[in-house]
Amino acid sequence: MVLNSSFRYVGGALQVDDFALEAIASEVGTPVYVYSLRRVLGNYRRLRRAFAPLSAQLHYSVKANGNAAIVEALAKQGSGFDCVSGGEIRQALAAGGAARQIVFAGVGKTRAEIEYAVERGVGWLNVENALELEYIQAAAERTGAESVLVALRLNPEVTAKTHPKIATGHGGAKFGMTAAVIHALLAKRNAYPRINFAGIHIHIGSQLGDSQATIRAVEKALELARPYPQIRAINLGGGLPVAYQFAESPPPVDELVQALSSRLGEYRVLLEPGRAIVADAGALLAEVLYVKRQAGQVFYIVDAGMTDLLRPALYDAHHEVLPLRKASSRGEVAQLVGPVCESTDVLARDRLLPPLQVGDKIALMTAGAYGMAMASNYNARPLPAEVLVDAAGAGWRASRSRNLLPEK
């Protein structure tokens, strides 16, 4: 599924909730990200229901999309947050997130970030290095925190069936620690009197199409945790897949939950979904600037590029391309490219695209996750604008405009 209850055609016009995207694009200008808050919250509630049998606590992964209104709306729903930097902890707190419900992960946390997290009373620190424990212990002593919850991040040495550039749980990855390293750390746990070693964390990658790999990773986590009664929580990480192509249907979450519920038993379960909450709640709108036909190729040159949506250039990601006004004729195979001076600035390669002319507007679908979050000012391009349709679907507003860099 790529079109959904929030993004759909009505009378030939592509809409977000009750608004024509064409009108939004004309008013705000392109490139612009458009998000449906109704869809974001719908996805959040769907996941919460699906994981109810595990009594899982959801921690939205802020790095997928840090839009303040989105983070704020999720905080109001009682969502926790998964943060991978001090900056993201600030974002979560600024949006009204409870510090106790934040988990702080990351392979390269600075000492200052760790101190900040302990000082603010962040709920869990997901640790992937022995030295982090020294920093946490010292920060706890300094701030008077008596018991900091730590989940040790296991690298389960499981190869997930996903794009190699978003796999994190195989043996050669920089992420997590092997079971042997974790056992050695736990043997020395008394050296850290202010740390409560209460959890094991796994996150084996993103866009995980194969639940078997997740189940194997969970089994390894359980096997690791079993000898230690103080370990009461398993953090399953994120990685729930979404459909990026019309033909795709990711495995149903219910099956995964069922398989896990018999295994996880008494453990407290944490989850860190990012993509599954925001991806299909957002689209990137762009306008065709030029059509170039040469050497047997057709190039549609649009005003959005890799600086706005990096995923195709970074990991060969596929985003469906839809015209904002439904085409009546079949198009042709073409390249949809951006204006950036890089050969990899291709948004859709050798794709059957709708017939497009200069001035036509298109939507790159399922762009709500890792879209704006990865946008850059490369080529001194302004960041794309952002528009948010409210949860009632009753109104929309620009939450960010495109800022040109100042001349001086």
Ligand SMILES: *Cc1c(COP(=O)(O)O)cnc(C)c1O
């Ligand atoms: C990126 C990340 C997530 C979120 O992954 P999604 O695929 O967006 O669900 C969760 N946990 C950690 C530790 C991450 O780095």
